[in-house]
Amino acid sequence: MNLTLKIWRQKEAKASGSMETYKVSEISEHMSFLEMMDVLNEQLINEGKEPIAFDHDCREGICGSCSMYINGEPHGPDRGVTTCQLHMRKFKDGDTIHIEPWRAASFPVIKDLVVDRSAFDRIIQSGGYVSVNTSGNSQDANAIPIPKEDADNAFDAATCIGCGACVAACKNSSAMLFVSAKVSQLALLPQGQVERKERVLSMVDQMDTEGFGNCSNTGACEIECPKGISLDNIARMNRELLSAKI
Numbered sequence: 001m002n003l004t005l006k007i008w009r010q011k012e013a014k015a016s017g018s019m020e021t022y023k024v025s026e027i028s029e030h031m032s033f034l035e036m037m038d039v040l041n042e043q044l045i046n047e048g049k050e051p052i053a054f055d056h057d058c059r060e061g062i063c064g065s066c067s068m069y070i071n072g073e074p075h076g077p078d079r080g081v082t083t084c085q086l087h088m089r090k091f092k093d094g095d096t097i098h099i100e101p102w103r104a105a106s107f108p109v110i111k112d113l114v115v116d117r118s119a120f121d122r123i124i125q126s127g128g129y130v131s132v133n134t135s136g137n138s139q140d141a142n143a144i145p146i147p148k149e150d151a152d153n154a155f156d157a158a159t160c161i162g163c164g165a166c167v168a169a170c171k172n173s174s175a176m177l178f179v180s181a182k183v184s185q186l187a188l189l190p191q192g193q194v195e196r197k198e199r200v201l202s203m204v205d206q207m208d209t210e211g212f213g214n215c216s217n218t219g220a221c222e223i224e225c226p227k228g229i230s231l232d233n234i235a236r237m238n239r240e241l242l243s244a245k246i
Helices: 033-046 118-127 149-157 164-168 176-187 196-209 220-224 232-245
Strands: 004-011 020-025 096-102 109-110
Touching: 020 033, 118 176, 149 176, 164 176, 164 196, 164 220, 176 220, 176 232, 196 232, 220 232
Parallel strands: 004 096
Antiparallel strands: 004 020
16 A cells, blocks of 8 residues: 655644655555554654654553544544554555644644643643542442442543543534543542532633633534543533532
């Protein structure tokens, strides 16, 4: 498979960037997208050029760090997968592929395809946790009865990997799907009840402080989310926020 790649290059956060064109050949359809990027970087290194910077870690769809805009879609044309799980069989010989970093003011570009997503970390730090005193005779978590529906919904919300595809897909760069998943995960469980009201107020306030936009109600976030996080979580977070304010 021979491909033309148009990739965003940017030396540093304060530098201006631009799209540059590269050619790669003999790409197997069985390669993952990141393996194809590795082939390109090896080619650039052999030519004495600087390789393209991009984030990755687990390459198993777990960490969410391999975030890229591919032909205008977060994580590319497949559904329910991260970039590292995207395979080249989704493309055709002779295709031109456009590759860009997340486009959101709250995710500033660090270099090339790498963006700073520490805004998500600060949102979690503001309230996405449970404070538990483990000394003494605390009840074992597994011994607390939880309705199956609540347990299932909490587990589904907990599958969010914080990749930021929801932000990238939203025309307003909203982080509400991410934040609502983290709020729902804890609000649905007994362990999260003590800080329930404080949590949603703090996390939504931090989300606004970071400059994320409001929900656009288009549902693009749910469609592009590699873990299929439901919009139901946004509705739940809005109810939690209203209740906390009242």
